[in-house]
Amino acid sequence: MASALINVPPKAKRGDVIEIRTLTSHIMETGFRRTAAGELVPRDIITSFTCRYNGTEIFRADLFPAIAANPYLSFFTVAKDSGKLEFEWIGDNGFVSTASASITVE
Amino acid sequence: MPSTRRQFLHLTVAAGTIPIVTIRPIEATPAMLGTAIRNVVGEAQLRTGKIRLDIPPLVENGNTVPMTVSVASPMTAADYVKSIHVFNEKNPQPNIGNFHLGPWAGRAQVSTRIRLADSQKVVAIARLSDDSFWQVAADVVVTLAACTEEVN
Secondary structure, X not given: OOOEEEEOOOEEOOOOEXXXXXXXXXXXXXXXXXXXXXXXXXXXXXXXXXXXXXXXXXXXXXXXXXXXXXXXEXXXXXXXXXXXXXXEEEEHHHOEEEEEEEEEEO | OHHHHHHHHHHHHHHHHHHHHHHHHHHHHHHHHHHHXXXXXXXXXXXXXXXXXXXXXXXXXXXOEEEEEEEOOOOOOOOOEEEEEEXXXXXXXXXXXXXXXOHHHOOOEEEEEEOOOOOEEEEEEEEEOOOXXXXXXXXXXXXXXXXXXXXX
16 A cells, blocks of 8 residues: 655744645556566556645646656645645546645644 | 659659658657647747746656756735646656646745656746746756666
8 A cells, every 4th residue: 555755844833834745655657668578558647636734725736657656746835724734646546545744833 | 864864753752751751750749748738828928937947957867857846926815826837848748747836835836756758858837827827948868768668
């Protein structure tokens, strides 16, 4: 099963711009590679990533085969309120992976 | 007389075949890049500036190339970046990623790691809140290609 690494500052001042970094393990098979026998390896990638901050979507990404294996994403948000950041990865063959992190805003 | 006719035939054969053989494969994917960009931008004008693409100019391994796109924007409710789109020229498929953000981001910057199948141009486009589009391109030389290698 997939596992994810999330990096969110545990504490922030209200109004601070914070960086969120995520890494999830996934093969990101492009669908363009062939085996030694010449058969095409079927595509198996993560197609969508979403980050929600206390239930509101703050960042979304559409991913393509040109994203490297074990997709890494870094983005920013303004620390508004204490609460929860939720992450969701959706991909081919019914792949779904979620993770969450808490933040305290003072 | 016969020799000129032969020369003439040689010329027509050369003129008829060479463009088909050499030009088409080279133009195939850059045309796809143009189509992919038009799908996002539509008929809007693409301007240069505001957006910055940080990517190494020379990479040894195309399987994982770090890339950062940032846009000079105050990120206020009135003036912010709606989305960032990244494209390539010579991978089997022209899209790399679409990133949707808003004024709450505070800073219009996204980093990820990408695959490049060949030495090529990478294009990043930003869509601002006033629906203007800004682009930047970077050339990357790749020594080991990604995407199409054989599976062991």
